[in-house]
Amino acid sequence: QTIPNLKFNNGVEIPQLGLGVFLVKEENELKNAVKAALETGYRHIDTAMIYGNETYVGEAIRESGVDRKEIFITSKVWNYDHGYEETKAAFQASLDRLGTDYLDLYLIHWPSPKYIETWKAMEELYHEGKIKAIGVSNFQIHHLEDLLAHSEVVPVINQIETHPEFPQNELHEFLKQHNILHEAWGPLGQGKNNLLEQPVLVELGKKYGKTPAQIVLRWHVERGIVVIPKSVTPSRIKENSEIFDFSLTPEDMEKIASLNTGKRYGRNPDDEEFLA
Ligand code: NAD
Numbered sequence: 001q002t003i004p005n006l007k008f009n010n011g012v013e014i015p016q017l018g019l020g021v022f023l024v025k026e027e028n029e030l031k032n033a034v035k036a037a038l039e040t041g042y043r044h045i046d047t048a049m050i051y052g053n054e055t056y057v058g059e060a061i062r063e064s065g066v067d068r069k070e071i072f073i074t075s076k077v078w079n080y081d082h083g084y085e086e087t088k089a090a091f092q093a094s095l096d097r098l099g100t101d102y103l104d105l106y107l108i109h110w111p112s113p114k115y116i117e118t119w120k121a122m123e124e125l126y127h128e129g130k131i132k133a134i135g136v137s138n139f140q141i142h143h144l145e146d147l148l149a150h151s152e153v154v155p156v157i158n159q160i161e162t163h164p165e166f167p168q169n170e171l172h173e174f175l176k177q178h179n180i181l182h183e184a185w186g187p188l189g190q191g192k193n194n195l196l197e198q199p200v201l202v203e204l205g206k207k208y209g210k211t212p213a214q215i216v217l218r219w220h221v222e223r224g225i226v227v228i229p230k231s232v233t234p235s236r237i238k239e240n241s242e243i244f245d246f247s248l249t250p251e252d253m254e255k256i257a258s259l260n261t262g263k264r265y266g267r268n269p270d271d272e273e274f275l276a
Contacts, residue, residue, distance in 0.1 A: 001244045003041060006226060008156035009179040012133045014105065015072055016221060017241060018044030020185070020230035027056050029232050034060035036234040038071070040241050046159075046228040047098075048076035048109055049090060054097035068100060076109035076137060077122075079275060083114050087121035091130070106131045107159055111143040112275045116150050123153045135159070137185070138269040141174050148178070159183040161266045162225065164216060164259040165195060172223065183226040188213055192265050200255050208246055211239060218243045219256045 005013035019037040024030045030053050034045060038061070047057050054075060061071055075098070081090035091106060106122060108115050115136075122134045135157035136147070148154065158175055162168045162184035175182045189195030201212035208215065213229070217240060220227045229240045248256075267274060 001041070001242060003043070003241065003244065006181060006224070008133050008181060009154055010133055010156055012104075012156070014133075014157070014181070014226060015042070015044040016226050017217075017243070018042060018046050018072065018074070018226070018228040019237065020046045020228040021053055021057065022048070022051055022185075022230055024230070024232055025052050030056040031060040031063065032234075033232040033237065035064050036237045038064045038066050040234075040238045042237070042241060043070055044072040044074070044228070046074045048078070048107075049081070049094055050076070050078045050109065054094055055099075058098035058100060062099065072104040073098065073100065074105040074107060075103055076107040077118060078109050079112040082108075082112045082118045084117045084121045087118045088125070091121070091125055095130075102130050102132065104132045105135060105157070107135045107137045107157070108139075110138045110275055111136070111140070111269055115143070115147065119147060119151050119153075123151065126153060133157075135180075135183075137183075138267075140269050141171060143269070144174065144178070144180070154178065155180055157181040157183050157226065159185050159226075159228075160269075161186050161264050162220070163187055163189040163195060163265075164198075164201075164219065164256050165189065165193065165261045166264045167257060167260050169260075172225075176224075181226060182224065183228065184220050185228065186266060187220055187225075187227045187229050188216055190265060195259075198259060200259060204248070204252055204255065207252075208248075210243075210246065213240060214243050215248070215256070218246065218248055219253060222248055222253060
């Protein structure tokens with residue numbers, strides 16, 4: 001199966017499915033996961049400085065033999081690296097660890113208070129061609145409104161917690177209106193709350209001959225969302241990519257939408273103590 005690309009507001013394209021590597025720190029486990037994904041046809045890896053695995057991601061890519069230029073790499077600037085000079089240094093350190101001279105996408109990981117200065121540094125790195133596209137993560141509508149009012153470059157994407165129990169409907173509409181792509185972190189609910197055992201998902205899995213995880217990922221894809229499910233198990237990495245050969249009916253999309261509880265599983269982006 002071919003993984004389709006989505007187009008950013010600056011014309012650059014992103015594969016709609018990537019591999020997430022949060023919490024994968026052990027060298028062999030990380031490298032085997034990245035290599036399994038690349039062998040399966042993934043061309044998009046989502047890492048971050050704070051995940052502590054950029055070095056292994058870079059090594060795994062080189063060891064895979066796949067050309068760097070064919071692979072879309074995302075990394076993110078962490079809260080304590082916010083600020084103009086700090087961000088420039090953090091970005092260079094990420095490049096050095098990854099062993100590359102450009103990033104496809106660099107994100108502000110959380111809306112820490114100095115995100116405007118951070119963004120200024122990212123705009124310059126973007127204009128210099130060192131980053132193909134710049135975006136944000138965990139931004140609420142009020143953060144985006146502030147950023148849009150005080151900067152030049154419109155973010156290409158916002159990576160936010162999104163799954164059937166927390167579909168982010170309001171933010172999704174806002175992003176659509178502003179031509180900013182929606183990327184889901186925790187697309188499978190991070191293995192929490194037994195989300196994948198929900199009867200609706202199990203039943204739809206039987207109907208389509210797919211697993212509940214594939215049903216959930218397909219639901220995101222139909223919403224135009226970029227997904228980066230995490231797995232270190234080759235069979236699941238493959239399973240998670242086999243979502244482009246079927247589609248859900250509008251009625252089935254609605255059934256999944258009915259799982260909305262309005263409750264996030266993860267951290268609230270307005271938690272000031274965490275962001276400081
Ligand atoms: P996820 O929703 O991708 O869930 C991962 C868990 O689901 C795995 O631990 C695995 O046990 C399970 N799983 C994977 N494939 C499965 C399958 N086919 N069937 C059954 N279970 C399966 O959660 P995540 O890893 O937190 O999110 C994905 C990626 O998003 C991360 O790896 C990271 O790259 C990114 N992320 C970003 C932020 C952020 O603040 N920007 C926060 C969390 C995660």
